[in-house]
Amino acid sequence: MKSFIPLLIAAGIFSLVACAQQPEPEAAPDSGTASATKTFSANVQPILTKNCVSCHSGDKPAEGLNLESYDGLAKGIHNGREAAFVAGKSSESMIVKVLTGDGAKQMPPDKNDAVSAEDVATIAAWVDAGAKND
Numbered sequence: 001m002k003s004f005i006p007l008l009i010a011a012g013i014f015s016l017v018a019c020a021q022q023p024e025p026e027a028a029p030d031s032g033t034a035s036a037t038k039t040f041s042a043n044v045q046p047i048l049t050k051n052c053v054s055c056h057s058g059d060k061p062a063e064g065l066n067l068e069s070y071d072g073l074a075k076g077i078h079n080g081r082e083a084a085f086v087a088g089k090s091s092e093s094m095i096v097k098v099l100t101g102d103g104a105k106q107m108p109p110d111k112n113d114a115v116s117a118e119d120v121a122t123i124a125a126w127v128d129a130g131a132k133n134d
């Protein structure tokens with residue numbers, strides 16, 4: 001029995017050390033990305049670049065609307081005579097209306113090139129959040 005006590009102590013120490021070596025629980029994955037705020041540079045410009053700049057670029061962009069940059073979009077349609085968006089109001093913004101076909105010309109003109117519903121929602125969310133140059 002005498003030699004049993006140190007053995008118990010040793011076992012106790014061992015289990016303490018083993019516990020201390022348990023790995024930390026994994027950090028919770030970032031679940032906020034799907035609903036994260038849409039920014040112009042990261043989310044909106046890539047959609048415009050992919051679907052629109054083939055016509056809306058250069059010195060004489062279609063309908064006087066250059067979609068190569070935030071400045072062009074903010075300047076507006078007809079070289080600045082008509083706003084391309086109303087900050088905070090996607091339903092009143094031409095840049096969104098042309099995508100949804102809501103009483104305006106459909107863009108891109110070829111229906112086969114229609115922007116995906118997800119991308120339309122991205123642009124609308126960005127306009128509703130204030131259409132900032134972020």
Ligand code: HEC
Pocket residue numbers: 048051052053054055056062063065077084094095098104105107108109110115
């Ligand atoms: C194939 C060329 C082409 C592409 C691609 C294109 N557009 Fe256009 N866009 C035009 C033309 C041409 C007009 C002038 C109106 C017309 O003739 O139908 C126009 C007009 C517009 C207008 C003004 C509409 C109005 O009623 O005043 C907006 C806004 C617009 N485009 C946005 C876009 C957006 C956003 C995209 C990308 C999703 C896009 N366009 C892609 C050729 C294009």
